[in-house]
Amino acid sequence: MPVTEVAGLREIDTPPLRGFRKVRSHLGAAFFNMGVNGFPFHAVRQGYLRACGMKIGSQVAIMRGAIVIRPEQISVGSHCIFGFNVFLGGEGGIQIGSNVNISSFCAILGGRHDFDDPTFRPILNPVIIEDYAWLATRVTIAGGVRIGRGAVVAAGAVVTRDVPPYHVVGGVPAKKIRERNPEACVYEFNYQPWFF
Numbered sequence: 001m002p003v004t005e006v007a008g009l010r011e012i013d014t015p016p017l018r019g020f021r022k023v024r025s026h027l028g029a030a031f032f033n034m035g036v037n038g039f040p041f042h043a044v045r046q047g048y049l050r051a052c053g054m055k056i057g058s059q060v061a062i063m064r065g066a067i068v069i070r071p072e073q074i075s076v077g078s079h080c081i082f083g084f085n086v087f088l089g090g091e092g093g094i095q096i097g098s099n100v101n102i103s104s105f106c107a108i109l110g111g112r113h114d115f116d117d118p119t120f121r122p123i124l125n126p127v128i129i130e131d132y133a134w135l136a137t138r139v140t141i142a143g144g145v146r147i148g149r150g151a152v153v154a155a156g157a158v159v160t161r162d163v164p165p166y167h168v169v170g171g172v173p174a175k176k177i178r179e180r181n182p183e184a185c186v187y188e189f190n191y192q193p194w195f196f
């Protein structure tokens with residue numbers, strides 16, 4: 001996917017989906033969001049998302065209630081945790097590393113609109129979240145943003161700019177609070193609680 005800079009944001013240009021890939025992406029995501037996302041087993045939910053084209057590593061937990069758009073443009077490393085009711089808007093692509101924790105009610109937005117354009121044209125922005133990052137509850141990540149390795153985003157923040165590795169940010173828009181101990185980033189999540 002070619003990536004260009006538009007008004008300070010990274011914008012991608014994705015070829016339109018056709019045929020089987022279009023059905024798999026749109027219908028597959030629709031059924032996931034309408035019910036499969038509430039099915040009480042991780043293996044079933046993740047198996048379904050993989051069948052829709054989403055890349056998911058081993059030992060990942062995606063709790064119930066996730067809403068996923070364009071699953072084939074989303075990749076997740078291993079040993080990650082997604083809390084309840086996360087929103088993954090993959091229109092612009094989402095790349096998530098390993099040992100990343102995305103807490104409940106977070107929203108990752110892979111697109112926006114050019115509101116100065118008379119057609120309100122969509123802009124697709126990739127989001128990258130590196131290993132060991134933690135997004136606390138109700139964080140919103142705007143498109144085009146990279147969350148650096150080990151970075152922490154405090155609850156309720158809206159992130160509109162890249163967050164450097166090991167920075168702790170919070171607020172709206174998110175600003176630096178402090179830095180995190182890089183040596184803490186050695187743990188490995190293996191968390192798939194039954195019925196969650």
Ligand SMILES: CC(C)(COP(=O)(O)OP(=O)(O)OC[C@H]1O[C@@H](n2cnc3c(N)ncnc32)[C@H](O)[C@@H]1OP(=O)(O)O)[C@@H](O)C(=O)NCCC(=O)NCCS
Pocket residue numbers: 103104135136137152153154155156157168170171177178
């Ligand atoms: C990230 C978090 C753990 C704070 O970490 P911390 O570095 O220990 O923060 P502190 O409590 O020492 O506060 C440091 C500063 O950041 C501010 N701050 C803390 N949380 C903040 C938030 N969510 N938004 C904005 N500012 C925040 C504090 O007010 C303080 O500011 P001050 O120095 O001007 O007084 C916490 O804010 C948070 O997000 N908690 C929610 C955890 C969560 O979502 N749990 C459920 C999923 S597991």
